[in-house]
Amino acid sequence: MILLAPSILSADFSRLGEEVSAVEAAGAQYLHIDVMDGHFVPNISFGAPVMKSIRKMSQMVFDVHLMISDPLRYIDDFAAAGADIITFHIGCSSDIDETLDKIKSHNIKCGLAVNPDIPAERLFPYRDKIDMALIMSVFAGFGGQSYIDGVNAKIQAARTFFGPDFDIEVDGGINLTNKTVPIANGANVLVAGTAIFGAQSPKEAVCSFLNETEIDN
Numbered sequence: 001m002i003l004l005a006p007s008i009l010s011a012d013f014s015r016l017g018e019e020v021s022a023v024e025a026a027g028a029q030y031l032h033i034d035v036m037d038g039h040f041v042p043n044i045s046f047g048a049p050v051m052k053s054i055r056k057m058s059q060m061v062f063d064v065h066l067m068i069s070d071p072l073r074y075i076d077d078f079a080a081a082g083a084d085i086i087t088f089h090i091g092c093s094s095d096i097d098e099t100l101d102k103i104k105s106h107n108i109k110c111g112l113a114v115n116p117d118i119p120a121e122r123l124f125p126y127r128d129k130i131d132m133a134l135i136m137s138v139f140a141g142f143g144g145q146s147y148i149d150g151v152n153a154k155i156q157a158a159r160t161f162f163g164p165d166f167d168i169e170v171d172g173g174i175n176l177t178n179k180t181v182p183i184a185n186g187a188n189v190l191v192a193g194t195a196i197f198g199a200q201s202p203k204e205a206v207c208s209f210l211n212e213t214e215i216d217n
């Protein structure tokens, strides 16, 4: 089964509650929450207080993507704000094992991410500790970039290594035209920001993603 994770990075923040309700009503299972600090990536988005506000009105799985230098420092805040999954990047300054343990101490799922220039193999030593691998199909930092086809082999390598029952999320540049590409290479969780919240009707965009992915599978 394919899981869809609309990224609120591309939502209209003046109507964030309505935007979240629309994608939830359309059947999106995850809500992807892109946190950027202007240091690990050259862009700033929002933090735990924004997530806490929308937590009150949504039952979706809150899939937090931390693009920040020192994720360990903020795990408690995002857990308290209602995260269900917290993913951070290989290459951040926190100790990876310590950060994974911290996430687990809150009884929530954890993931590890790799940017396009980092091999999937860097995730492999953490197999027994992580619940999800996030393969970036753009360089983390901005919505609206184009899917990098060079990551397809990495998605395949991750699927081969982690096996059929493991969550492999792909993030960046995915739209209704190319969504079959990450799926065909082994992804089962798709992030889409611009293709959903940039559409005239985010609700219809979610339905199209989900209907067509059902057909594909």
Ligand SMILES: O=C(CO)[C@@H](O)[C@H](O)COP(=O)(O)O
Binding pocket: 007, 009, 010, 032, 034, 065, 067, 138, 139, 140, 141, 142, 143, 144, 145, 171, 172, 173, 174, 191, 192, 193, 194, 195
């Ligand atoms: O983490 C990121 C970007 O760093 C993503 O989650 C983007 O927000 C996805 O947006 P689109 O590429 O779908 O516009």
Ligand SMILES: [Fe+2]
Binding pocket: 007, 032, 033, 034, 065, 171, 191
């Ligand atoms: Fe993301």
